[in-house]
Amino acid sequence: MAYVHPSVTESPIPDAGPPRTSWQRHVIDPIALQLTQGITPEKIALTLAVGSAFALFPILGTTTILCLIVGIALRLNQPIIQIVNALCTPLHLPVIYAMVKLGSHIFNVPYSHVGIRMMNHMLWDDPRDFFERFGITALHAIAAWAIIAPFWIVAVYLFALPVLNEVNRRRIASREQTVDAPPPDHPVP
Numbered sequence: 001m002a003y004v005h006p007s008v009t010e011s012p013i014p015d016a017g018p019p020r021t022s023w024q025r026h027v028i029d030p031i032a033l034q035l036t037q038g039i040t041p042e043k044i045a046l047t048l049a050v051g052s053a054f055a056l057f058p059i060l061g062t063t064t065i066l067c068l069i070v071g072i073a074l075r076l077n078q079p080i081i082q083i084v085n086a087l088c089t090p091l092h093l094p095v096i097y098a099m100v101k102l103g104s105h106i107f108n109v110p111y112s113h114v115g116i117r118m119m120n121h122m123l124w125d126d127p128r129d130f131f132e133r134f135g136i137t138a139l140h141a142i143a144a145w146a147i148i149a150p151f152w153i154v155a156v157y158l159f160a161l162p163v164l165n166e167v168n169r170r171r172i173a174s175r176e177q178t179v180d181a182p183p184p185d186h187p188v189p
Helices: 022-036 041-055 063-073 078-087 089-106 116-125 127-180
Strands: none
Touching (some): 041 063, 063 078, 078 089, 089 127
């Protein structure tokens, strides 16, 4: 057996530990990426703006999946966008009402006031009749939302960005003060 110098057998790359499992690569890593993705003030402001716009989409039961899809597409922070979605829930029904009225005004069609209970019964009793009667109204509401949403996104973004930049500036200044602060004369044991 030949002698081999120890420096020849040592790898120049330090051992990174055991190889990552499939569970870590396919489950843990994507979750960790979603939790830390988009944490700059600009991305958080964009998340608040886009999240609130899609949280107010005028079709009940669609906002969570819409926020998920737009968050993935724009690489926004998923926990923040879903929190924004949840916080906008109390505004959702009034916004749907406003978008239906605005849609009927835009398309110059008469607005028919129908109660939620009647719509619910109609949906479950005769879905075809429900979609024939309210499908166009829903499309009008979506069109009204599509007109309003870009302005909403810009307004929320322009409002949130300076606030978040100031919060970030203060956080960094506070961190620098604690690093630069001299140690106390008599530390408490």
